[in-house]
Amino acid sequence: MRETDFIGGFAKGLRVIEAFGEVRPRLTITDVSAQTGLDRAAARRCLLTLAELGYAAYDGKFFELTPKILRLGHAYLSATPLPRLVQPYLDQLCERIGQSASASVLDGAEIVYVARAAQKRIMSINLTAGSRLPAYCASMGRVLLAALPEAEARAIIEASDRKANTPFTRTEPDALVDELSRVRRQGYALIDQELEIGLRSIAVPLVNARGRVVAALNIGAPAAHAAADDMVECYLPAMREVQASLRQVLA
The missing domain is CATH 1.10.10.10 (Winged helix-like DNA-binding domain superfamily/Winged helix DNA-binding domain)
Structure with missing residues (x-):
């Protein structure tokens, strides 16, 4: 410019x-x-x-x-078809597994929620479309960062205000970059109480028909409802189905 x-x-x-x-x-x-x-x-x-x-x-x-001021944010939500396309899938997934389902996109060092379906509130903050969370310690943030070239993801992490939200939060750039490598290999990210005590979440990337990651999908559950190891077995298969279905409709 x-x-x-x-x-x-x-x-x-x-x-x-x-x-x-x-x-x-x-x-x-x-x-x-x-x-x-x-x-x-x-x-x-x-x-x-x-x-x-x-x-x-x-x-x-x-x-x-x-x-x-909401007109400014609504302009984006109205202009992009992503929220409209994913919302029915989130509603069905939420109803099927009985846990909250969300979709977000990456905006710098943060994720922005574009759609959400929740049967109950599981976090201390109320998440809605437009809500933001730091990418480094959120499951959707990690799959979106993992979709970037490693050097770009590291630069975003290093520029982030990495605070330890809980005793389990990973904040060291090298450890986070290593975790992104694992996320790339396995195709999902699992967060165990790094964002908030009592909250676990699992996320997968949403890929369009051209193979580009355009958003992320996650399931959040109270830690008392599912052990970390059980999150993969209980929720990932249903999330993979949604992931495959959305690949056919996302531009």
């Missing part, structure tokens, strides 16, 4: 939007400046512009995003 094609003001606005999150729902100008690296004047202009356009609310001190 040519330098003249880059709109700096637009980029700053996006950085400001991304400063908000689950743990930062309300921010001051100073907060946004610190989060984005923008000076206070630029952060203020971006925030006031968002408020003027209805994407943020301002009470004189704090800014918070409004529901209108």
